[in-house]
Amino acid sequence: MKTYLVTGCAGFIGSNLVDYLLKKNNRIIGLDNLSTGKKFFLKKALKNKNFKFFKIDLLKNNIDRYFKNVDRVYHFAANADVRFGLKHRKKDINQNILVTYKILETIKKNKINEIIFSSTGSIYGEATQIPTKENSPFPIQTSLYGASKVSAEAIISAYSEAYELKSYIFRFVSILGDRYSHGHVFDFIKKLKKNKNVISILGDGNQKKSYLNVDDCIRAIDLGVRKFNKNVNIINLGTKECLTVKESIKIICKILKLKPKIQYSGGKRGWVGDNPYIYLDTNKIRSVGWKPQYNIKDSIKQTARYILKNQWILKKKN
């Protein structure tokens, strides 16, 4: 029985990861400041004797005590808000760079040998190579979120090079599924709940994105960690499909049984730093036997239905 520490354990991906790891009979120490994470997501986990939850702030609190006798750290805590990165710039610097640095120092101090890090396809900026490979041309960052994640990746790699620390960096596309509580499906449903007749969409609606179901994401992480053994392992996660915002809104309207007038703000980007097209080459993770079990349309439907069943999520400040 292994002991894993999960930061951001009450988040969308973090809480799904916790459930998965508990099912595999591991002992889990979960840390979250509940700023965007929700304790409700841990309802099932909290009933499990192998799960210990601590509400702490990774930046402000002393975190050392939680890292004793830990076999592996899943560092999933982050400021995951790409879109509003420019409104609270210090947040990306603090939550994504400084917290990662602090986690690495604590890992080093406690002689932990493995870190799994949730990164993002946003770090490829406006990729010149599509599908985008892990070793695609050196990107220029277009968002502060991407910049902060690429910084965290870089610092992790440097610690891996220097110390006995194997690192797994997963670069995700947008993730969908149960407990999804931030992103375009969320925004659209929230808008339609306010006004079922008209919905305004950022950009021209042709922004294409590749989405991945959270279940597929977590299975890929589990497999990737077992199969890859370099010192620093960088692995893209995504599907081979993609969907435009236009197509997505259609599916969502159908689920909601609404026929609103759709107004596009225009322009190829939804906001400053938005990447109009993120499509990752996932041959690396596929080469070890992974493939997604959900298609994007089903994931959008599942996500929309989840939000409809859990409308309290829409009321929470995100």
Next chain:
Amino acid sequence: MKTYLVTGCAGFIGSNLVDYLLKKNNRIIGLDNLSTGKKFFLKKALKNKNFKFFKIDLLKNNIDRYFKNVDRVYHFAANADVRFGLKHRKKDINQNILVTYKILETIKKNKINEIIFSSTGSIYGEATQIPTKENSPFPIQTSLYGASKVSAEAIISAYSEAYELKSYIFRFVSILGDRYSHGHVFDFIKKLKKNKNVISILGDGNQKKSYLNVDDCIRAIDLGVRKFNKNVNIINLGTKECLTVKESIKIICKILKLKPKIQYSGGKRGWVGDNPYIYLDTNKIRSVGWKPQYNIKDSIKQTARYILKNQWILKKKN
């Protein structure tokens, strides 16, 4: 007449830049905490009425007042110590990431439209493409210094994307020339001054590096800023030659008129995170008419002679 702010103005490269910009009849505001910079390097500049020097700490002090009516910022302050990055890890995070973030916030506040940043070839890690182009495959960081510089680059790019800020990021190889005060020529001469009979060298001596003279470096920066006009401009600087540590020590011994026994510690890296071979593709800066005027051997000789003439440098804590 333009007003330029130079951070790290008393450093090796910064002080040479200040002299160059003053000669071109600009007004210069120079900031330095003199932790590694030396006021002696500003001797000539301080006699010029267009130069104002302020000894301040960019991280701790309020820096806003120095950024009023500034046309361009040359952000050259940094913890430039690649080799000892692991001994004082917080230094790279603070001096190279957090200070850059603070500079960018101050630039934004004061509506300054241009930043010139001194980055490094170290950010290519152990490059898979040699010569290494600006858009070579996405590297994995091998040093905390490289990681901190790539983080700073990323944050600068994100600000450029979001605000009216043109950025110029120059990735240097190691720089040689007058006022050189840290690096292998420095270390070798220091060792030989202590013991002229034996010198121990880190690694196997076959580490090849491409060096650039500080005069060529500054001319390239000046030209690059005038010729390139993208929002984010990333430009490698280096020579087409390279030199092994073995060859370098030979030249240095000849200048010092010494014939020590040379002992190599072995291994292809001088230290953890050392890149055994840095060789940058410099076709981009060459395409606008730049070429170096010094060859590497002459630069090593010039540097060694400068240190011999200024032996007080060897005594300073570096």
